[in-house]
Amino acid sequence: MPDIRYLLPASEPKFKDSGITKAGELLKAWNGSPATGIGLIGAPLSKTSISHSGAAMAPEAIRKMLHSFTTYSVEKDKDLKSMAITDFGDITPHVTDLKETQNRFVKVIQEVLERNPDIIPVILGGDHSISASSIRAFKKVKGPVGIIQFDAHHDLRNLEDGGPSNGTPFRQLIEGNDIKGEHLIQIGIRDFSNGRMYTNYAKENGIKIYSMNDVNRLGARRILEESVRTLKSKVSSIYVSVDMDVLDQAFAPGCPAIGPGGMNSEDLIQGVQYLSTCPDVKGMDIVEVDPTLDFRDMTSRLAAYLILQFLLNRP
Amino acid sequence: MPDIRYLLPASEPKFKDSGITKAGELLKAWNGSPATGIGLIGAPLSKTSISHSGAAMAPEAIRKMLHSFTTYSVEKDKDLKSMAITDFGDITPHVTDLKETQNRFVKVIQEVLERNPDIIPVILGGDHSISASSIRAFKKVKGPVGIIQFDAHHDLRNLEDGGPSNGTPFRQLIEGNDIKGEHLIQIGIRDFSNGRMYTNYAKENGIKIYSMNDVNRLGARRILEESVRTLKSKVSSIYVSVDMDVLDQAFAPGCPAIGPGGMNSEDLIQGVQYLSTCPDVKGMDIVEVDPTLDFRDMTSRLAAYLILQFLLNRP
Amino acid sequence: MPDIRYLLPASEPKFKDSGITKAGELLKAWNGSPATGIGLIGAPLSKTSISHSGAAMAPEAIRKMLHSFTTYSVEKDKDLKSMAITDFGDITPHVTDLKETQNRFVKVIQEVLERNPDIIPVILGGDHSISASSIRAFKKVKGPVGIIQFDAHHDLRNLEDGGPSNGTPFRQLIEGNDIKGEHLIQIGIRDFSNGRMYTNYAKENGIKIYSMNDVNRLGARRILEESVRTLKSKVSSIYVSVDMDVLDQAFAPGCPAIGPGGMNSEDLIQGVQYLSTCPDVKGMDIVEVDPTLDFRDMTSRLAAYLILQFLLNRP
Amino acid sequence: MPDIRYLLPASEPKFKDSGITKAGELLKAWNGSPATGIGLIGAPLSKTSISHSGAAMAPEAIRKMLHSFTTYSVEKDKDLKSMAITDFGDITPHVTDLKETQNRFVKVIQEVLERNPDIIPVILGGDHSISASSIRAFKKVKGPVGIIQFDAHHDLRNLEDGGPSNGTPFRQLIEGNDIKGEHLIQIGIRDFSNGRMYTNYAKENGIKIYSMNDVNRLGARRILEESVRTLKSKVSSIYVSVDMDVLDQAFAPGCPAIGPGGMNSEDLIQGVQYLSTCPDVKGMDIVEVDPTLDFRDMTSRLAAYLILQFLLNRP
């Protein structure tokens, strides 16, 4: 841009405070050489959802919300501004061929991971179906992987009734031998949000379930310590899948499947803070945020905040 | 419907998962023979409200929200799908004669209870005025009844100023000798939401008041244990009246009289779970949900969830 | 339902005026024997849309809006209440396989038409992709068909870039030899809403285009008279495809692709009134209504009103 | 208020331009002595509506919208700022006894008219039921009255099914001998918005009906000239009842019963301009504006604008 004072490209912020760096500025488009640290990949797909969902708009909304935060943690007295979040951009979905889209997700994420072996990927859904693609790619590159899933739902539905949807990712992964049931830990499973057949499937496959009663009784922190301890003895890396509907509807009003009786946001924040200190945690996704249903981007804001907390405490 | 594959009546869900039963499917229209278990009766009246209210739309909204839950409780490992909720439908209000509507409510509920002596009625308001009709009918059929009322407000206003409104149901019941003051327990009464004259009326009539400070100090569970113990020694059955505005505005954004300083939803859920285990609890109503003011049906969702928890734990 | 006075099934209207019949009551579920008159078929698919769309919810919304109209036309002094609209219900889409859904649409509509040779089908989208399926089925059963398409857009996009979407239905039909270009008439094509490549495609294929300037200059009525005259000499039946985005955004705020410079609703109403008097018009669809974006269901209301006007004037 | 510069009562506007007078400032509370010119009376009742309605909030909203206009007509080069609109305030409704409310309306309006014989009352509903009370009072004080009713609906429903509601005012007036059928002219009656029984009732009672086709064909102005000519030969004064739902939904999005196929706002404005020049027009009401459903108070704004146009052109 040629320099006329006070004339700035339309995309630039209208006000710049010399003492503040916006977290959105941490985003640096990937330049093709192997990156380190956290890397964002958008997986904008929600046509795979059982109910109407605009979760495909979440990567855009969450990135935008990163601009509403600064880079400085007063709690840790740590400024992230010298760090970068590598932004790999979004994987383009096919308009009408959803399986093709899912295949693209696997291939692209695999290639990103191969070319950036030290990156900690944070995949932004999209609905929860994208975790099947993402974890498949993750496992191909990284080997056996343990999963910590925050969710009100098992997502272990049968594949016959509707194909690979946002209700089936972990079923797909188990049946595809991408993960073992015993390497999957589900936290926040809720009453009247699942079918017994699928809870039984979980049990039969050795999946560890922490229900909301467990969360309320033990606290997310203790559950996560236990979970990480268990998984790290079995697998070489841990992948955290955060379905935002694990939260109570008061704290995540923008999820497609909101409901009462869920976690509060403080618990989830502290959970992510703990996980970010664990060297074995090597990847994360955040799914099921629908910006078209949200109130003032609250749910996207929280997602962006989780990314920053995840970045802040990494060893 | 004649069978053309994939062609279904418009009212049917567009997707059916063979491993999931929706709680809405538990609703079975009453067939005229004596029913058992829980029975829903809609009392769609809110023209009786002091302020503008669309609570008359709540029965429709709450029934619809039952379809957003499944029948399975992971906490209890219990599937309700073999149970039924008898749906008695809605009592039709008169367009302009509100007392006539209230009389219809008394008569219809009375007849439903007489013809279904074993039913546990769950009356869906409407505004809180419907409790006067409902409890009057309840008492006619069941005899002396104790009331546990969750509410930010006493609802003991004088009848001279505005007639039998949503501010007066418990005054009407006491003055009509339908209940005794000492058989009424009010939980969640809140600062700056009542008039001293009515708190005094409550005290003079022996009504037991647990304010929000009491709830915060003792917990809903302990208060309810105490309440049930007290009431069961005095009356033969207990009726629970849940005014959703007992909740803080963050958890029940769709009540006409929202405000800060109220209960959180987890407490109320656990309260209803406890009450559902008490054999003396023989009826319930849920009132003051206005779907036209709600955000994403959160308040109706919570109401539906309370019905399921009430059903789940019944002895 | 057993008779307790004033107790009605939840789905019944709460007030019934003895002098009014709601148009929604005209809907009669198909009983399997050959029906006559107008028949509604819901095609709830919008995952095929290029942009995020909730048009799949339109069949439900439009049917509901039929309940906000009565059966009586004061202009014609004609009461439709002795007529019926056969409701064939909705065709169930597959959750993740969109081509499978489109195949189901073809097969089901074909079977409906075969078993109901005298029905005038009104297909409720869904996005405009459903017209490809619907017209394909129509042509299979009825033979060569001429199309009058109200639309701001050609919908002649190439199939390579995104597959069979809501941008491609008429391209699909021409390339699949389901219709001839010269049998397609497009009304309401608008500036800055199309690509030249596709206007050229239209011209090369003999498609007749009436742009918005033409509509403003000639009036919809005169264009339609001309169009029907032209088509009836060439084909045995005419199918009308109404993409509601042909209207200006002020009159159809609930279409996914709203914009200025379109038709006003009165013109479209009069157009449909004229078409309904033409015996050669044998089918219609109404597409691109997204109830999740609408204001007070205005666009669904208008769609329902068009159905009634289409029914009213049929010879 | 004591004078501290720049400190103003909370209710005062925050900015005052010395060259602008807001139309809201024309409102002067009635001081008890006989007033002349236009007098506003609020009739905040909509519990009488067949469907859920917040029209009771319209008097407040319309008064507020008067503050968004100035007092100056550039078309007539006339400034109303030396005139006053006498504000009689609102008639308080009973909370639960709707007939009592209607009786209060009759008595209060009657007394206002008796004590202010030269006032031109403008009654602000509320729903259309208030016209029955208002016209009854009007006739008691002024003698035989002719009515020009703008409405999509006859409002001639039977009184048995729901009592005196917003569907019945003109039936009540005819059956109560308050007006004769031949003195009632209905403009804007619309397809699929009425029952044949009531159109027949209108015809049998000599009510003159101008349907929307008539309005589109003849124009509101010519219809009104004809109507005033007819009525002035038969009655001593004319009362205009404006149900805002006579307008198309695009122009009056805040009416409870919106729909397509109605008048545009320019026609209604010109109609009111004409009526305001007729000395025989002695009263008006504006009804069926529901501010809780409106978009940016558009419908209340238009109502306020009609009041000003009605005031502007009075002889």
Add this chain to the structure above:
Amino acid sequence: MPDIRYLLPASEPKFKDSGITKAGELLKAWNGSPATGIGLIGAPLSKTSISHSGAAMAPEAIRKMLHSFTTYSVEKDKDLKSMAITDFGDITPHVTDLKETQNRFVKVIQEVLERNPDIIPVILGGDHSISASSIRAFKKVKGPVGIIQFDAHHDLRNLEDGGPSNGTPFRQLIEGNDIKGEHLIQIGIRDFSNGRMYTNYAKENGIKIYSMNDVNRLGARRILEESVRTLKSKVSSIYVSVDMDVLDQAFAPGCPAIGPGGMNSEDLIQGVQYLSTCPDVKGMDIVEVDPTLDFRDMTSRLAAYLILQFLLNRP
């Protein structure tokens, strides 16, 4: 961006049709060498508004809406895709010093015009106050300028009461000798939207006023022909200032000062089409669009469409 197939920068569109160019792609950031054709400059200021306004967000919203249109005009069979709209970006406002912001606007626009003598600037407000800055700069560079102002309001308020606000731009220009009153033509001035003092000021200063009655009687086209003819004999260039509130509220729901009785959008579109054919028209601004109040960006969409029509017909 390194090439991984299907991985695209987050800012890129998720779907690209090879036959469609989006109008937003015409925007090319200025590279510093003299540009020709149309040049966009954002003037994001609305703190100067008398009422609360978010018009400062309009440049972003209008640019975004350019992406919802294509480059092809079917009416003219002309594709703009080989043309460019030079995007000069936005002028950064000061957070708290509004006069400083206005000075920046003058200086930057002046410099842009000096360095790009052949550009046709299109300034995107912001509120109408920005026209004072813009026209001042325009006149400094281009010499005497005639103004065609579309507006419901004169914007000739006194400067004493509130300083240079959105109510004063043309007063400022006249009093600052930037323009002569006789070189200002105001189109669409509306009843009850102005003060007589300011209409008198207009008349005394030789400003030509076309009220809404004039617009309805003569048509925008004829008024504009007359206006251009008049102005071109007096000044060397014409600047068009489009306050979107000249439109009726049904067509521009997102203006801060909406109201009934205004122009419809088709008239304004045709007016801009005509103006774009006049070689003397050398600049334009579009102001008073508040995206925070709009419905589905309708008003920004229309603003973007006007820009394209302005570009399309340029000689």
Add this chain to the structure above:
Amino acid sequence: MPDIRYLLPASEPKFKDSGITKAGELLKAWNGSPATGIGLIGAPLSKTSISHSGAAMAPEAIRKMLHSFTTYSVEKDKDLKSMAITDFGDITPHVTDLKETQNRFVKVIQEVLERNPDIIPVILGGDHSISASSIRAFKKVKGPVGIIQFDAHHDLRNLEDGGPSNGTPFRQLIEGNDIKGEHLIQIGIRDFSNGRMYTNYAKENGIKIYSMNDVNRLGARRILEESVRTLKSKVSSIYVSVDMDVLDQAFAPGCPAIGPGGMNSEDLIQGVQYLSTCPDVKGMDIVEVDPTLDFRDMTSRLAAYLILQFLLNRP
């Protein structure tokens, strides 16, 4: 108002219960003689905000919300109805000169305090910039003052980049020697909401910071006890500045800068209850409530509730 029964001024409530006094009725316009107790002063300025803000509308919204509460505290069994809240009205802002507005705030508040030496002022913002004016006036009249600031943000930004905005009030006060850094206590400072430069500035200036971790660990009550103890030894009076964005977004959805990880409303309520018992607390402001962004006035409701709790417990 002359007495016609049931006819009331438009501004009066439509229903009056003889046993209820609304808290809004406590507001008494200042009569010029020295007042005691709490005094409200509106400071409607938010053009000074860094981001778009409608906080200038908060004084009106909060006053209105006082009408949704009663005067009676059931917890304290204390009725405020014999008390008064002196309403000093609002200070009128200049339309375009924001510094002039800030100067008016200082002068008016100073004069109010001088003429009402015993008043406890509660200033209603506006954005947080108003605290600089308010505290400056406070200090001029009352001498050295200690500040307890609830806020997610330091508000210690530099003044060069944007002038005296809502990001700078406490920087202004320190640099202007209105307060000392060691007399400022900030509670609720949050991660990713501040710049390190400003946290360092706070530390260097002796400002005491309690971050959200501190609040979660110690509780608001204990922090406040400590804070009051510290301050009262150093200054003669304490001023409490409540930026509502100290709350989590779930509890204060109407603040411009919402986010996760904040306080819950119960903690803040209890904090204010405690502060109201401290005789040294001599003034308060409530800022950063934007009614245009809120949901059902939740944030204004909470602000009104805090005022009542602050009034309730005063010694």
